[in-house]
Amino acid sequence: MKRGNVRAGVRWRAAIVAAAAYAAAGWLLADEGAQAGAPATDPVRRGEYIVKGMGCGDCHTPYKMGANGPEPDLTRMLSGHPEGMKLPPAPPPSGPWMASVAATMTAWAGPWGVSYTANLTPDPETGLGRWTEQQFVDTLRSGRHLGRGREILPPMPWPAIRNMTDEDLKAIFAYLRTIPAVTNRVPDPLPPADATK
Numbered sequence: 437m438k439r440g441n442v443r444a445g446v447r448w449r450a451a452i453v454a455a456a457a458y459a460a461a462g463w464l465l466a467d468e469g470a471q472a473g474a475p476a477t478d479p480v481r482r483g484e485y486i487v488k489g490m491g492c493g494d495c496h497t498p499y500k501m502g503a504n505g506p507e508p509d510l511t512r513m514l515s516g517h518p519e520g521m522k523l524p525p526a527p528p529p530s531g532p533w534m535a536s537v538a539a540t541m542t543a544w545a546g547p548w549g550v551s552y553t554a555n556l557t558p559d560p561e562t563g564l565g566r567w568t569e570q571q572f573v574d575t576l577r578s579g580r581h582l583g584r585g586r587e588i589l590p591p592m593p594w595p596a597i598r599n600m601t602d603e604d605l606k607a608i609f610a611y612l613r614t615i616p617a618v619t620n621r622v623p624d625p626l627p628p629a630d631a632t633k
């Protein structure tokens with residue numbers, strides 16, 4: 437196979453994993469509370485509606501074990517993979533089982549290596565506090581960090597999110613500006629060669 441084909445194959449598989457993981461996350465885990473109607477005018481309320489409806493928190497809010505099973509740790513809402521949580525090597529892929537996820541739902545291993553969900557809170561040092569609205573929109577449209585950096589890894593569903601209007605992406609950003617800032621430095625992703633050792 438040519439290099440390009442291999443790359444395309446990895447991308448294709450990654451897209452499937454992202455879609456499956458996204459669906460599984462919504463199905464497996466408790467919802468964060470439904471809102472009545474779809475607010476259209478106030479960007480912050482609309483952003484909250486979109487973030488909750490699209491389940492950003494299923495991956496970006498760490499899950500903890502509660503009395504009735506896993507539940508989102510709302511003291512760390514949307515703050516990404518907890519920095520203090522060190523993980524052992526991921527299990528190697530076996531047969532059709534291609535990816536694995538930590539119990540927090542914030543660390544994902546697969547053909548892309550290991551990815552850790554980002555801190556979306558307004559903390560200036562470790563979250564999106566210094567991002568501009570334009571950088572946020574460019575990131576989700578291009579699938580690249582700040583619109584021009586490294587490619588964003590699965591299972592971040594940017595290939596789906598990129599289809600939203602500018603207005604909706606800006607509303608998401610407006611809402612994320614209003615949530616409590618959590619200082620949490622998410623680790624850099626691991627390349628495939630380092631994922632299982």
Ligand code: HEC
Nearest residue numbers: 458490491492495551552553554581582588589590591592
């Ligand atoms: C299925 C899990 C999942 C869902 C759902 C999800 N994300 Fe992510 N997201 C990730 C992962 C994993 C990363 C880190 C990827 C990486 O390091 O390349 C990430 C990274 C990001 C980043 C950081 C990109 C960067 O360049 O630093 C932003 C912004 C983001 N997500 C926003 C969102 C928003 C907004 C939603 C909901 C509309 C959402 N995510 C839903 C998994 C998810």
